[in-house]
Amino acid sequence: MGLPAFEYYCPDTSAELERLLSECGGQAKILAGGTDLLVQIKGGFQSPAVLIDIGNLESLQGISHKEGKGTEILAGTKIAAIEESPLIREKVLALYQAVRLLGSPQVRAMATLGGNICNASPSAETLPALIALGSELTVAGNGSERNLPVESFFLDYRKVDLGPGEYLKSVFVPEQSNVSGSAYLCRMLRGAMEIDIVNVGVWFLMDTEGRCQKARIALGSVAPKPFRAYEAEAVLTGKPLSEDNFQQAGKVASSESSPIDDIRGSAEYRRDIVRVMVARALSMASKSLQNS
Numbered sequence: 001m002g003l004p005a006f007e008y009y010c011p012d013t014s015a016e017l018e019r020l021l022s023e024c025g026g027q028a029k030i031l032a033g034g035t036d037l038l039v040q041i042k043g044g045f046q047s048p049a050v051l052i053d054i055g056n057l058e059s060l061q062g063i064s065h066k067e068g069k070g071t072e073i074l075a076g077t078k079i080a081a082i083e084e085s086p087l088i089r090e091k092v093l094a095l096y097q098a099v100r101l102l103g104s105p106q107v108r109a110m111a112t113l114g115g116n117i118c119n120a121s122p123s124a125e126t127l128p129a130l131i132a133l134g135s136e137l138t139v140a141g142n143g144s145e146r147n148l149p150v151e152s153f154f155l156d157y158r159k160v161d162l163g164p165g166e167y168l169k170s171v172f173v174p175e176q177s178n179v180s181g182s183a184y185l186c187r188m189l190r191g192a193m194e195i196d197i198v199n200v201g202v203w204f205l206m207d208t209e210g211r212c213q214k215a216r217i218a219l220g221s222v223a224p225k226p227f228r229a230y231e232a233e234a235v236l237t238g239k240p241l242s243e244d245n246f247q248q249a250g251k252v253a254s255s256e257s258s259p260i261d262d263i264r265g266s267a268e269y270r271r272d273i274v275r276v277m278v279a280r281a282l283s284m285a286s287k288s289l290q291n292s
C-alpha cells in the first residue's frame with residue numbers, strides 16, 4: 001500500500017522547525033526516522049496533512065557529557081549512535097542495555113531516541129531505562145523551553161504532553177554515582193524483533209551504611225503507559241541489598257501492574273513475569289554496583 005498525499009518540509013534550522021510547527025498547528029507531524037510513523041500512515045492509522053522531516057537538523061543530533069552533571073542526548077540522535085557510543089556504555093548502562101534490544105541493526109540505523117519516546121508505545125524499549133535513571137526531557141517550541149521528568153510526559157495510552165507548536169528537543173540523564181546500580185531487562189516471545197511482553201528498568205543508590213537510600217523501578221508493557229512501581233521501590237528503601245528483598249520488590253511490582261491479555265501473553269502471565277524480571281533486574285544492577 002502506498003502513502004497518501006501530504007505536504008513535506010525539511011527544515012535546516014531549529015528556528016525554521018519552530019516556525020513550521022507554529023504555522024501548521026495540529027496539522028503537522030514530525031518525521032524522524034519514520035520507523036513508527038510511516039508504518040502507521042501506510043496502515044491508515046494516521047493521516048497527517050504535513051510532515052516535517054527533522055533529519056537535516058544537526059542541532060537535534062548528538063550526545064554530550066558534563067562531568068558531575070550528566071549526559072544529554074538530543075532527540076534526533078539515532079538509536080545506533082547511542083548503541084555505539086562509548087560514553088553511553090560507560091555512563092548510562094541501563095540505556096545501553098535497552099537500545100541494544102531495539103529492533104534490528106537496520107531499524108536502529110533509522111530510528112531515533114525522540115521517536116521512541118514520542119511514539120509513546122507502552123512497550124517502548126528506552127522508556128523504563130530512562131525513567132529508572134531519573135532522566136528529564138526538554139520540550140521546546142513557541143519560543144520557549146520547559147523540562148519535565150520522563151514519566152510525566154506520558155499522559156495516557158499513546159498520549160504525550162506536547163502542546164501545539166511543541167517538539168521534543170533532548171533527554172538529560174543525570175550523572176550516576178559510583179554507589180548506584182542500574183539495569184534494563186525485557187521479556188519477548190522470541191530473541192529479537194518482537195514487541196516486549198514486559199520490560200523493566202531499575203536503579204538504586206546506596207547510603208554509607210550499605211543500605212538502599214533511594215530506588216526507582218519502571219515498568220513497560222503492563223499498563224497503558226510506562227510507570228514507576230512506587231510501592232515496590234519503598235520495599236527496598238532503607239534495607240540492604242539482598243535476594244529476599246529483590247524477590248519481595250518483584251512481588252509488590254507485580255501487584256502494581258495492570259496488564260491486558262493479548263496474543264503475546266495473558267495478563268496473569270505478564271504479572272508473573274513482572275515478579276521474576278524485577279527481582280532479576282535488581283540482582284543484575286547489584287552486580288553492576290559490585291563491579292564498579
Ligand SMILES: Cc1cc2nc3c(=O)[nH]c(=O)nc-3n(C[C@H](O)[C@H](O)[C@H](O)COP(=O)(O)OP(=O)(O)OC[C@H]3O[C@@H](n4cnc5c(N)ncnc54)[C@H](O)[C@@H]3O)c2cc1C
Pocket residue numbers: 029030031032033034035036037038039075076079101102103104107110111112113114115116117118119123124125126162166167168169193194195
Ligand atoms: C521492524 C521494526 C522493529 C521494531 N522494534 C522495536 C523494538 O524492539 N523496540 C521498540 O521500542 N521499538 C521498536 N520499533 C519501533 C520504532 O523503531 C521505534 O519506536 C523508534 O525509536 C521510532 O523512532 P523514529 O525516529 O523512527 O520515529 P518516527 O517514526 O519518525 O516518529 C514516531 C512518532 O514520534 C513523533 N516524533 C519523532 N520525533 C519527535 C520529536 N523530536 N518531537 C516530537 N515528536 C516527535 C512523530 O511525529 C511520530 O508520531 C520497531 C519498528 C520496526 C519497523
